[in-house]
Amino acid sequence: AQTVTQSQPEMSVQEAETVTLSCTYDTSENNYYLFWYKQPPSRQMILVIRQEAYKQQNATENRFSVNFQKAAKSFSLKISDSQLGDTAMYFCAFMKHTGANNLFFGTGTRLTVIP
Amino acid sequence: GAVVSQHPSRVICKSGTSVKIECRSLDFQATTMFWYRQFPKQSLMLMATSNEGSKATYEQGVEKDKFLINHASLTLSTLTVTSAHPEDSSFYICSASTGGGYGYTFGSGTRLTVV
Numbered sequence: 593a594q595t596v597t598q599s600q601p602e603m604s605v606q607e608a609e610t611v612t613l614s615c616t617y618d619t620s621e622n623n624y625y626l627f628w629y630k631q632p633p634s635r636q637m638i639l640v641i642r643q644e645a646y647k648q649q650n651a652t653e654n655r656f657s658v659n660f661q662k663a664a665k666s667f668s669l670k671i672s673d674s675q676l677g678d679t680a681m682y683f684c685a686f687m688k689h690t691g692a693n694n695l696f697f698g699t700g701t702r703l704t705v706i707p
Numbered sequence: 708g709a710v711v712s713q714h715p716s717r718v719i720c721k722s723g724t725s726v727k728i729e730c731r732s733l734d735f736q737a738t739t740m741f742w743y744r745q746f747p748k749q750s751l752m753l754m755a756t757s758n759e760g761s762k763a764t765y766e767q768g769v770e771k772d773k774f775l776i777n778h779a780s781l782t783l784s785t786l787t788v789t790s791a792h793p794e795d796s797s798f799y800i801c802s803a804s805t806g807g808g809y810g811y812t813f814g815s816g817t818r819l820t821v822v
Binding site: 625627629634635636637638639642683685687693694695697698699700702 | 739741745748749750751753756798800802804809810811812813815816
């Protein structure tokens with residue numbers, strides 16, 4: 593079974609600063625996908641960034657980047673130049689590469705960007 | 708990009724009545740859709756996997772006779788909460804995969820309140 597752990601229930605960051613959200617996971621799969629989703633107050637789930645486990649290079653999307661450590665089963669999200677619109681719940685998620693392709697979510701981290 | 712439309716966004720119903728929630732993929736075909744339930748300040752809990760043309764697969768602990776899922780076409784899945792009770796009040800979210808390990812596109816969610 594797959595499990596995803598987010599050990600930081602809440603975090604805050606000053607506007608324009610950088611913050612890192614932690615995520616670890618447990619799986620016996622060798623190939624899989626990892627995601628970070630954002631859920632703002634509207635509750636719409638928005639894909640932030642995606643990583644394929646067989647790629648060593650860390651994914652980057654504008655101000656968002658990940659630190660993917662496969663051996664350690666760690667997948668942290670770094671948000672640079674934080675903006676007020678980044679205030680949201682952030683969920684780390686895991687998906688197998690083959691077979692059942694549902695997402696396994698972590699418990700989420702509530703991020704507040706302080707003006 | 709891929710869009711999933713979910714309706715209604717909010718519904719209030721009386722205890723004992725049934726409520727239907729629709730989830731449509733607008734610009735892609737989705738052979739598989741997923742239904743989640745989210746309690747306040749908690750993560751998304753997978754309820755069931757909806758497969759076009761076949762019976763849904765329910766997660767352990769989810770009553771299939773209470774939460775009826777129909778996936779009659781490649782673009783539409785419906786969740787019907789039958790004989791609703793106040794404890795069914797929650798936020799329900801659907802999602803669909805565009806394939807290729809790109810995760811999911813989520814609907815905007817439905818807030819169900821049973822009074």
